[in-house]
Amino acid sequence: MAMSQVVNTYPLSNYSFGTKEPKLEKDTSVADRLARMKINYMKEGMRTSVEGILLVQEHNHPHILLLQIGNTFCKLPGGRLKPGENEADGLKRKLTSKLGGNSAALVPDWTVGECVATWWRPNFETMMYPYCPPHITKPKECKRLYIVHLSEKEYFAVPKNLKLLAVPLFELYDNVQRYGPVISTIPQQLSRFHFNMISS
């Protein structure tokens, strides 16, 4: 039996934030998004996406970095893999696209860690499940969430149309209405880790 795995978390104030050009959403509606998914599925088969859980601490409580679009919708940084792309490489590419600065020196040294969850989309619908439902032989998407271990200090460049929020676990927990089923159960998925809270 392994001991708890450790995740070092540094104060939010250790990190600095700038802005960069907007990253517009590819779709303007859920219907458009599902239609694009269908077209891509016909070309490339099952969509594989990866998202990163970036952790900081405030008041010795873990917080997760979420990108806010508009005034309500929050998402984890990440995105779709290219066909054949490795999950860690694809996640680093997506994190750099979403949060890296515009020169190589301003791109964080992303350390992709433990997978904490896998979600399956059985049909071209918004519902996803933390298992591939029985009788589904051709799922349409598989999404995997990874812890991304941050260095002690980093610079993040946030697209101008988005906000980057540090949201405490206690705010996410049991809050499916606000954060949806994937993000609201991250506290449970992280509960097996020991958070080593480092105070600057």
Next chain:
Amino acid sequence: MAMSQVVNTYPLSNYSFGTKEPKLEKDTSVADRLARMKINYMKEGMRTSVEGILLVQEHNHPHILLLQIGNTFCKLPGGRLKPGENEADGLKRKLTSKLGGNSAALVPDWTVGECVATWWRPNFETMMYPYCPPHITKPKECKRLYIVHLSEKEYFAVPKNLKLLAVPLFELYDNVQRYGPVISTIPQQLSRFHFNMISS
């Protein structure tokens, strides 16, 4: 980045089930239970409990073994550690007490695997959280859930006052009303594993 960890799951029909003497609950009400917890806390400090997730498969979908008390309440097999007891040893002791046969030859070879969740009880109340809430310096209980890897065939002796159920993940998911917050989010906590479904 590690690949998905594998959990072998065998058909429910591989396992055989007998009965043994009843294991009565120590408390007859929630109030009694919380009162006993308080007395034990004063003697021994924070309660540490461990519970086992025992997996089987039916129709190539993972199922979890739950003990049912009466007609509605379900729980994972497990219980409280003795002061200073190692988590894996304590879990094996509790699993044998709940599900082992009455002779050493009839006790499964419990293989305690990965920790999948930790829950904290901040006060002498029923509410538990998947993190120690901010400002709580003396939590009253820490409960840890472990995968228990079963062998291809086993015999379980079920106390006469309890039923042992194999409940599919799709029944647990999003069903906090029936299974409570700890058991209903096990599907999310297991989603990072690859289940190797072995057909007898």
